[in-house]
Amino acid sequence: MSETPESLTIRRPDDWHVHLRDGAVLQAVTAHTARQFARAIVMPNLAPPVTTVESAAAYRERIMAAVPAGIRFTPLMTCYLTDDTDPEELARGFEQGVFTAAKLYPANATTNSAHGVTDVANIRGALERMASIGMPLCIHGEVTDAEIDVFDREKVFIDRVLEPLLLALPGLKVIFEHITTADAVQFVASAGDNVAATITPQHLHINRNAMLVGGIRPHAYCLPVAKREQHRLALRQAATSGSPRYFLGTDSAPHPRHAKESACGCAGIFNAPFALESYLEVFEDEGALDRFEGFASEHGPRFYGLPLNEERVTLRRTPVEVPAEIDAGGTPIVPFHAGERLRWTLAG
Ligand SMILES: NC(=O)N[C@@H](CC(=O)O)C(=O)O
Ligand SMILES: [Zn+2]
Numbered sequence: 406m407s408e409t410p411e412s413l414t415i416r417r418p419d420d421w422h423v424h425l426r427d428g429a430v431l432q433a434v435t436a437h438t439a440r441q442f443a444r445a446i447v448m449p450n451l452a453p454p455v456t457t458v459e460s461a462a463a464y465r466e467r468i469m470a471a472v473p474a475g476i477r478f479t480p481l482m483t484c485y486l487t488d489d490t491d492p493e494e495l496a497r498g499f500e501q502g503v504f505t506a507a508k509l510y511p512a513n514a515t516t517n518s519a520h521g522v523t524d525v526a527n528i529r530g531a532l533e534r535m536a537s538i539g540m541p542l543c544i545h546g547e548v549t550d551a552e553i554d555v556f557d558r559e560k561v562f563i564d565r566v567l568e569p570l571l572l573a574l575p576g577l578k579v580i581f582e583h584i585t586t587a588d589a590v591q592f593v594a595s596a597g598d599n600v601a602a603t604i605t606p607q608h609l610h611i612n613r614n615a616m617l618v619g620g621i622r623p624h625a626y627c628l629p630v631a632k633r634e635q636h637r638l639a640l641r642q643a644a645t646s647g648s649p650r651y652f653l654g655t656d657s658a659p660h661p662r663h664a665k666e667s668a669c670g671c672a673g674i675f676n677a678p679f680a681l682e683s684y685l686e687v688f689e690d691e692g693a694l695d696r697f698e699g700f701a702s703e704h705g706p707r708f709y710g711l712p713l714n715e716e717r718v719t720l721r722r723t724p725v726e727v728p729a730e731i732d733a734g735g736t737p738i739v740p741f742h743a744g745e746r747l748r749w750t751l752a753g
């Protein structure tokens with residue numbers, strides 16, 4: 406590959422963590438994800454959450470109905486774990502191909518997580534069943550204890566929850582979602598092959614200054630919150646390292662502009678519209694264009710045990726202006742990189 410190629414062709418990528426929401430927003434945002442990604446792990450934190458095989462199958466239908474004609478896109482559904490999750494329901498959904506994974510939200514850790522798990526001990530039976538059938542567990546890895554500083558919640562989750570959980574269930578397949586710290590990178594690197602992590606574009610691009618310097622910037626706020634620069638650098642190193650343990654998961658999380666620009670603004674960054682373009686800048690700046698395909702298109706399906714996509718996509722070195730706002734069915738949403746120019750454009 407030359408030093409500054411004009412284009413890059415890779416296997417069509419997948420997004421291993423996305424929020425597509427429901428209703429009019431679902432109708433509007435799905436096209437942004439489906440334009441780029443062949444498949445996506447769809448988060449179940451609707452209100453009410455997706456907790457049954459039936460509700461996941463119905464949600465999958467609504468997503469399919471929102472995919473523009475002529476685009477091939479497969480939503481991979483997840484089951485929202487609660488204190489009362491029935492292991493039988495999980496196993497039935499997994500065997501029927503409705504659930505690809507289950508999602509652990511510690512109760513009240515993030516958007517629509519009020520019905521999440523109050524103590525992992527409460528879902529021990531469900532997790533044992535998942536380990537025995539090879540069903541992957543996606544985790545929002547933050548503790549919620551009031552006395553733990555919000556910037557430390559991921560690290561404390563590793564020590565108090567994740568490490569003990571993997572010691573107890575060493576065969577459980579775990580995806581540590583949207584990691585934000587050097588501690589998480591180190592944990593994943595030293596864990597077994599049954600542990601992987603997704604990394605978002607925002608955590609590769611911004612540190613906490615982006616949120617707090619020169620005024621409070623709600624559109625840079627998501628959970629887990631962006632950390633210090635040393636953590637961002639560790640994430641960039643991990644993502645571009647070529648290690649199969651890290652892969653693409655945008656955590657695109659649309660919220661209406663008014664809900665972000667508020668005295669109590671929602672957590673979540675809407676990065677779907679230019680996700681590939683955003684990631685690719687990072688790989689180029691790290692001198693790792695040749696490792697982009699692994700991160701975007703190969704490591705995820707291999708970890709999940711799914712086939713690699715056979716289609717190819719091409720990104721060209723053509724600048725693109727990210728709009729200040731995107732209309733989502735009458736709801737204005739501010740995208741990640743709003744008003745900025747990105748160097749690459751996905752062709753087609
Ligand atoms: N990442 C976020 O800040 N928000 C997500 C939830 C999540 O993934 O934690 C959302 O659903 O809005
Ligand atoms: Zn989360």
Ligand SMILES: [Zn+2]
Nearest residue numbers: 424448656658
């Ligand atoms: Zn998320």
